Amino acid sequence: MATERGLFNAVGEDPELTTSNVVVGRTSLSRLNWRLVIALLLGAVLWIGPYIGSIGILLPALLQEIAPDDKVALVGAVGVIGAVLALVANIVFGALSDVTRSRMGRRGPWILGGAVVGAVALFGMSTTMSVPLVFAWWCLYILGLNAIVASMVAVISDRVSVKYRGTVSAVYGVGFIVGSALSQIVGASFLENASAGLILFALCTLASGVQFILIAPEGSNRGEAGERLTARRVLASFALPRRGARDFYLALAGKFLLQAGGYAITNYQLYILTDYIGLDASAAGGIISIAAVITLVTGLVFGVGSGPLSDRLGRRKPFVIASALLIAIGAVFPAVAPFAWGYILFAVCSGIGNGVFSSVDQALNIEVLPDKENAAKDLGLLNVANTGGQIIGPVVTSFLVVATGGYQASFAAAGVLLVGAALCFVPIRKVR
Known part of the structure; x- marks a missing residue:
């Protein structure tokens, strides 16, 4: 031929x-396949934005409207339930995409299908004022979201060579930075109309899958040999790697602790600004927007360069270690200075740290995989660190706020988690 x-x-x-x-x-x-790069960039912006904007701003605003007396506990509970579901969903969807044979390839059906389901769920949540229905719609959204995430991350392993992984990981990380920052600006502008904001985020979620299929379609793989999709194959997706997996688990632990430390603060930013710092809703929205702009600018400046620089230096570890420590330093500022400027300084450190981490993280993850033939499954396990962090972070904050009556202890806990993350990255051997 x-x-x-x-x-x-x-x-x-x-x-x-x-x-x-x-x-x-x-x-x-x-x-380098530039159409794939563009699709990954837009895909990251359009799926992470609705997630961050919803879990960090619009969902707390909606729950504050529905059940103001129980809002702190409810935010923690919805985060835990959704994250536990994501622990399973990310692994299962990753494994299913590994064995999928279709005219849209292995990943395409799951990326597009997840976008449709996620959009429907956010739209449904925008129409309810019932706590149980909010939980139900959020769980459906998490299922759709993880179909996107597990499959899109695996595309980097499938279609990008080692030579370019740091660069593509940086682009994907920049998408995280842009999406996260813009979603906070958008979410803050909808604080008094959370339903309208959720509808907008539903459209963005749908667009994340549609644009990927249009810009960088994978092509048919129906003729490829592969394992049959069986119950045993799905159960095997939960098997943990054993041989040569030391660095894999260190990377997983570091990522888990870093996400836990970050989410311990960001999931409660609205309540930190109103209940801890003492701002009204309008002023809190303004600070969230300012912090988001700072996060966007610092994240872009440091994120764009970190991935290519890590490729040039042949090193990943110094970048992820420094990012965890910098975010930990940032957590000190609002703890000792319960003022708007204290939170702004946290945003600066968080923006730089997350920019660096996001740009190098996926490259490090791929390079510690113990078995490249099960890339999506094992990347799904690593992505569990994200959802696991979302479980621990809100739970730690919720517990400490209830136990101490304030937020200061949660900042200290976040710092400890972040330092722990840095210590986990240090002993990794496969990656310099």
């Missing part, structure tokens, strides 16, 4: 084309 060079630099039907032990079928990895 003649070699065809088109959108994906196809190189015939050679199923043995590999790079760094990753089988990629017809996709050439000899150069």
Whole structure:
């Protein structure tokens, strides 16, 4: 068959084309696929934005309206329930996408399907004033979201060579930064109309999947050999790696603790600004917007350069260690200075730290995988660290606020978690 060079630099039907032990079928990895880069950037912006804007701003605002006396406990509870569900969903959807054979490839059906389900769930949540229904719609949203996340992250392993992974990871991380910051600005502007904000986020979630399929379609893989989808195969997706997995678990623990430390603060930013610092809703919205702009600018400046720099230096560890420590330093400011400027300084440190971490994180994750043939499954396990952090962070804050009657202890706890994250990254051996 003649070699065809088109959108994906196809190189015939050679199923043995590999790079760094990753089988990629017809996709050439000899150069950077800019359409894939654009799709990953937009995909990250459009799925992380609605999530951060909802869990950090609009969901607390909605629960404050529905049940003001129980809002702190409810935010913690909805975060825990959703995150526990995500622990399972991320692994299962990652494993299912590994064995999927379709005209849209392995990942495409799950990215698009997850976007549709997530959009429907956010729209449904915008229509209710019932706490049980808020929980139900949030759980459905988490299912759809994790179908997107597990599959989109695996695309980097499938279709990007080691040579470019730091750069592509940086682009994906920049998407996180932009989406997170813009979602907070948008969410803050809808504090008094959370339902309208949720509808907007539903449309963004839908767009995350649609644009990916249109800009960087994977192509059919129906002719590829692969495992049959069986109950045993799904159960096997929960099997933890055992051989050569030391660094894998260190990376997982570090990521888990870093996310827990961050979410211990950001999930409660609205209540920190109103109940701890003493601002009214309008002023709190203004500070959230300012902090989001700062996070966006600092994250972009430091995030854009960190991935390519890590490629050039051949190092990942110094970047993730420094990012965890910097966010920990940031947590000190609102703890000792319960003023708006204290929270702004936290935003500066968090923006820089998360910018660096997001740009290098996926490259480090891929390079500590013990088995490249089960990339999506094992990346799903690493992504469990994100959802696991979302469990611990809100629970720690909720417990400490109830136990102490304030937020200062939660800042100290966040700092301890973040320092612990840095200590987990230090002993990793596979990655410098």
